[in-house]
């Protein structure tokens with residue numbers, strides 16, 4: 363590795379971001395309550411188009427809290443994609459409920475909605491729709507399905523800030539949606555997350571659960587157990603500042619996505635992300651590359667070679683239905699989900715950080731072409 367290594371993500375923290383965090387500090391607002399928290403929650407909820415926003419410490423805990431609030435347990439089934447992060451699965455397993463995995467679509471990498479329909483039983487209590495890598499799940503048929511069967515729809519929009527499904531914002535369509543503000547997300551607070559909903563009762567429940575089960579009065583008497591999953595004010599200030607320029611952040615990612623598409627379109631060794639579908643345009647949260655299975659090398663090999671040439675990469679998700687941890691919860695046998703397994707083996711993404719210089723973008727293109735052509 364040389365010193366001019368280009369990492370897979372590099373954040374863009376502007377002077378305005380720093381000034382706004384500085385303002386919170388200089389006013390003494392540092393905890394998980396106060397005006398900077400409220401401002402971020404209200405701004406983010408309104409940008410997405412929802413009534414309530416509850417900030418939390420990360421996007422994984424956002425999902426945990428939603429599953430907990432639903433009161434799921436043994437005998438309940440939750441349908442989710444196999445091709446996603448472990449965060450979608452953790453609390454389902456801890457609650458004692460049963461995860462039902464569906465495969466991914468080969469072109470959009472998102473869960474196949476017709477497979478969701480086939481997976482519904484009388485025990486299905488919730489569906490988690492996860493928007494993957496810059497393209498959304500086909501939500502309309504999924505919403506119709508969930509409504510008609512009275513199933514709770516969770517929208518994991520952790521990778522989908524500023525992403526449109528038809529004319530709707532990702533994160534505005536499920537009964538509840540969750541976001542992450544991790545360092546590589548379109549809006550980042552370093553670590554952070556948010557839960558959005560239009561349901562005041564659900565919002566109140568989440569607020570209690572994320573704050574140790576405190577009531578307003580008497581404060582230290584607890585009817586329910588919660589967690590401390592609060593976001594801090596410094597992070598909220600950063601989140602507000604970033605959310606104010608979300609449009610330009612997304613534009614930058616889209617431009618970079620188009621640049622890579624153009625540069626790599628002639629490569630026969632790989633499949634590039636879909637630029638669009640009938641319901642959405644890719645906003646390239648990350649830029650994924652899938653090696654053709656007959657290419658002879660898998661993503662791990664190629665990532666290693668790129669790494670030695672100074673280009674950081676990250677492998678695609680390892681399919682959830684193959685996770686070894688399932689065994690310790692008593693789930694041994696899972697069906698084969700061919701597309702998720704192929705993506706997990708053949709896919710990786712290349713640097714697309716908002717802080718990249720045009721020189722770095724050129725360098726990535728040059729090396730990727732050299733390695734894959």
Ligand SMILES: *Cc1c(COP(=O)(O)O)cnc(C)c1O
Pocket residue numbers: 420421422423446447449450492493518520521541542543544553554555
């Ligand atoms: C990043 C991410 C999460 C988890 O968010 P953290 O803030 O890292 O805990 C959850 N779901 C998806 C799809 C993600 O990409």
